[in-house]
Amino acid sequence: MLSIKNLHASIGGKEILKGINLEVKAGEVHAIMGPNGSGKSTLSAVLAGREEYEVTEGEVIFNGKNLLEMPPEDRAREGIFLAFQYPVEIPGVSNVNFLKTALNEIRAYKGLEPMEAKDFLARLKEKQKLVELDGKLANRSVNEGFSGGEKKRNEIFQMAMLEPKLAILDETDSGLDIDALRIVANGVNKLKSPDNASIVITHYQRLLDYIIPDVVHILYNGRIVKTGPKELALELEEKGYDFIKEEVGA
Amino acid sequence: MANELLAEQISKEYEYGFVTDIESENAPKGLNEDIIRFISKKKNEPQWMLDYRLKAYRYWLTLEEPHWAHVTYPKPDFQNIIYYSVPKQKKQLNSLDEVDPELLKTYEKLGISMEEQKRLSGVESRIAVDFVMDSVSVKTTFKETLAEKGIIFCSFGEAVQEHPELIKKYMGSVVPYADNFYAALNSAVFTDGSFCYIPKGVRCPMELSTYFRINSAGTGQFERTLIVADEDSYVSYLEGCTAPMRDENQLHAAVVEIVAHKNGEVKYSTVQNWYPGDKNGKGGIFNFVTKRGICLEDNSKISWTQVETGSAVTWKYPSVILKGDNSVGEFYSVAVTNNYQQADTGTKMMHLGKNTRSTIISKGISAGFSNNSYRGLVRISKGATNARNFSQCDSLLMGDKCGAHTYPYIEIKDKSGIVEHEATTSKIGEDQLFYCKSRGIDNEKAIGLIVNGYCKEVLNKLPMEFAVEAQKLLAVSLEGSVG
Ligand SMILES: Nc1ncnc2c1ncn2[C@@H]1O[C@H](COP(=O)(O)OP(=O)(O)OP(=O)(O)O)[C@@H](O)[C@H]1O
Ligand SMILES: [Mg+2]
Numbered sequence: 219m220l221s222i223k224n225l226h227a228s229i230g231g232k233e234i235l236k237g238i239n240l241e242v243k244a245g246e247v248h249a250i251m252g253p254n255g256s257g258k259s260t261l262s263a264v265l266a267g268r269e270e271y272e273v274t275e276g277e278v279i280f281n282g283k284n285l286l287e288m289p290p291e292d293r294a295r296e297g298i299f300l301a302f303q304y305p306v307e308i309p310g311v312s313n314v315n316f317l318k319t320a321l322n323e324i325r326a327y328k329g330l331e332p333m334e335a336k337d338f339l340a341r342l343k344e345k346q347k348l349v350e351l352d353g354k355l356a357n358r359s360v361n362e363g364f365s366g367g368e369k370k371r372n373e374i375f376q377m378a379m380l381e382p383k384l385a386i387l388d389e390t391d392s393g394l395d396i397d398a399l400r401i402v403a404n405g406v407n408k409l410k411s412p413d414n415a416s417i418v419i420t421h422y423q424r425l426l427d428y429i430i431p432d433v434v435h436i437l438y439n440g441r442i443v444k445t446g447p448k449e450l451a452l453e454l455e456e457k458g459y460d461f462i463k464e465e466v467g468a
Numbered sequence: 469m470a471n472e473l474l475a476e477q478i479s480k481e482y483e484y485g486f487v488t489d490i491e492s493e494n495a496p497k498g499l500n501e502d503i504i505r506f507i508s509k510k511k512n513e514p515q516w517m518l519d520y521r522l523k524a525y526r527y528w529l530t531l532e533e534p535h536w537a538h539v540t541y542p543k544p545d546f547q548n549i550i551y552y553s554v555p556k557q558k559k560q561l562n563s564l565d566e567v568d569p570e571l572l573k574t575y576e577k578l579g580i581s582m583e584e585q586k587r588l589s590g591v592e593s594r595i596a597v598d599f600v601m602d603s604v605s606v607k608t609t610f611k612e613t614l615a616e617k618g619i620i621f622c623s624f625g626e627a628v629q630e631h632p633e634l635i636k637k638y639m640g641s642v643v644p645y646a647d648n649f650y651a652a653l654n655s656a657v658f659t660d661g662s663f664c665y666i667p668k669g670v671r672c673p674m675e676l677s678t679y680f681r682i683n684s685a686g687t688g689q690f691e692r693t694l695i696v697a698d699e700d701s702y703v704s705y706l707e708g709c710t711a712p713m714r715d716e717n718q719l720h721a722a723v724v725e726i727v728a729h730k731n732g733e734v735k736y737s738t739v740q741n742w743y744p745g746d747k748n749g750k751g752g753i754f755n756f757v758t759k760r761g762i763c764l765e766d767n768s769k770i771s772w773t774q775v776e777t778g779s780a781v782t783w784k785y786p787s788v789i790l791k792g793d794n795s796v797g798e799f800y801s802v803a804v805t806n807n808y809q810q811a812d813t814g815t816k817m818m819h820l821g822k823n824t825r826s827t828i829i830s831k832g833i834s835a836g837f838s839n840n841s842y843r844g845l846v847r848i849s850k851g852a853t854n855a856r857n858f859s860q861c862d863s864l865l866m867g868d869k870c871g872a873h874t875y876p877y878i879e880i881k882d883k884s885g886i887v888e889h890e891a892t893t894s895k896i897g898e899d900q901l902f903y904c905k906s907r908g909i910d911n912e913k914a915i916g917l918i919v920n921g922y923c924k925e926v927l928n929k930l931p932m933e934f935a936v937e938a939q940k941l942l943a944v945s946l947e948g949s950v951g
Contacts, residue, residue: 267905290906294905295908299907305903306899308918308921309922324908
């Protein structure tokens with residue numbers, strides 16, 4: 219589904235990603251862990267198409283298409299969804315209106331008619347229940363005045379509404395209380411299918427108790443320095459990043 | 469709702485830039501007393517009206533064009549303007565079937581099919597329309613329905629003939645001809661406009677609306693609108709405007725006066741979409757308008773809501789004189805400038821009565837190379853005890869070649885007055901745009917969404933039918949402005 223080869227990216231002349239290689243197949247869950255500033259958010263931003271980052275080398279193929287050539291909105295329409303580490307507020311635009319616009323744009327790209335109002339409402343209700351989102355939040359302006367945890371939950375709600383093929387969750391677990399964590403993880407699991415995949419970026423093994431990853435990668439200083447089964451996350455939690463540093467000889 | 473509207477709109481430039489092929493009858497170019505006599509004669513006016521015009525004209529001759537606004541433009545050549553242009557009609561019209569088909573096409577292009585209006589009668593959402601093309605009022609709908617309630621809604625010219633006592637009483641009572649350069653000019657040469665009178669105790673059952681359109685080349689448009697809400701009455705009034713695309717600048721200098729008596733309320737909404745000129749700043753309408761209302765007696769209320777997207781240069785300050793005790797004045801404004809447009813707009817709230825309240829919400833959006841200024845005066849006169857004002861002026865910048873300016877003037881002569889002023893300036897966020905795009909929404913739509921969200925407080929004040937049009941307009945006016 220997603221194939222990243224030797225991806226280099228920089229911002230303001232500073233190289234952040236220094237040759238990333240990653241293969242994600244349909245049906246898989248990949249976890250990416252790594253110390254602060256190692257480039258996790260940069261990788262997700264580059265995949266989602268943030269223009270500030272310059273890709274200097276490498277390629278990314280998503281379902282047979284060259285992702286790097288697509289504008290960000292087309293990547294979303296092709297099925298990539300990024301749950302932001304820091305979700306953005308859009309005052310005056312209701313969540314519902316925002317999602318309806320997004321959904322219909324994605325449908326238009328696929329040559330489909332806008333969704334019927336009643337079908338949209340039905341989906342809204344269903345997904346709201348799935349992520350146990352307060353109905354009031356759905357009608358409020360996008361993320362405006364939401365608490366940190368509400369914003370994260372709203373990201374998962376949006377993901378549920380848009381039904382992407384590849385979801386990238388950038389530290390969606392940080393700032394969530396225990397219940398919210400379970401709900402978010404539950405939401406992600408329910409959306410799991412043999413046809414889609416997710417990349418879960420996290421600092422904590424805790425989330426991976428709920429979302430069981432097939433593979434765990436450790437990103438360090440712009441490179442994936444270690445890949446292993448889910449136990450790798452446990453090992454990391456026990457030993458900290460020092461053992462990685464030793465292993466890569468940093 | 470907003471979303472559907474935005475979704476349906478496609479990339480386009482000025483959509484209303486068509487010219488209707490209707491024969492018109494023009495006065496010769498230029499301005500002198502003979503032209504004014506010509507206009508007055510054409511309109512078959514009584515002597516007092518002609519006298520008023522001539523007085524205004526002679527006063528105008530003594531005035532200099534004002535230059536204090538933050539706009540620059542070539543001085544209009546007042547001798548090179550046609551002051552009277554009438555779409556030719558063979559005879560008096562009795563029904564829609566007799567209207568020139570070309571004219572009907574114009575209505576349709578403007579999205580106000582009269583057929584539809586007629587069919588719609590009977591459902592709750594109804595609008596009575598007065599349509600002013602170039603200089604004269606062409607057709608007023610629903611006149612009979614309104615007349616049953618004693619409401620007068622007709623062209624200004626007709627009102628001069630049929631209701632001279634009302635015109636004599638109110639015309640110039642809020643905006644005297646000596647008020648300013650363009651008000652004086654308008655008072656001398658105005659050709660038509662709308663008149664509306666709501667009698668005591670009547671709530672007008674439908675929105676009243678005037679569509680203004682400049683069609684002929686080389687003409688100026690100088691219409692007057694006068695709205696009077698008598699005691700305990702209410703009316704919501706809408707004004708829309710468009711003009712064809714032409715390379716030369718055209719002048720529009722209107723006067724709008726509103727009078728609200730005891731407990732009377734007038735809600736005046738404008739979507740101003742005169743041709744703004746092309747991408748390089750060529751052509752476009754000079755929109756120099758004097759709009760003012762007076763809350764003449766206690767507990768009256770006047771509310772201005774405007775969405776300004778058009779015109780090359782706009783100079784406009786819809787104001788309220790709060791004379792009656794407990795009266796309320798409101799000003800809700802969205803002004804968008806793109807390319808080389810310039811707007812200097814705002815309001816004046818003059819508190820004279822006790823416990824008077826005013827609210828000002830202004831949202832300026834500048835893009836391209838444009839300049840957008842808010843200019844507002846809040847004056848609390850001596851004796852206006854416990855007057856209050858709240859003002860909020862927000863500016864949104866798109867790109868770094870445009871300008872936003874805020875000129876708030878506050879004069880408090882009564883110690884009990886409270887004036888609050890808030891102002892913000894922000895840039896449209898790359899983060900917001902990227903967030904939208906990452907959800908599959910493209911740049912243009914994202915801007916539309918963000919801008920409509922930003923203006924929501926104002927758009928919410930518009931009647932439904934207009935809100936729809938306004939949202940579309942906002943998005944269209946800002947196309948290509950970022951990214
Ligand atoms: N605009 C920028 N200009 C310069 N450096 C930047 C910019 N954006 C990010 N960086 C740097 O790139 C590096 C990687 O940042 P990134 O946000 O990808 O880290 P991360 O792995 O997501 O960290 P965290 O765990 O704290 O979220 C950091 O050193 C950061 O300071
Ligand atoms: Mg990060």
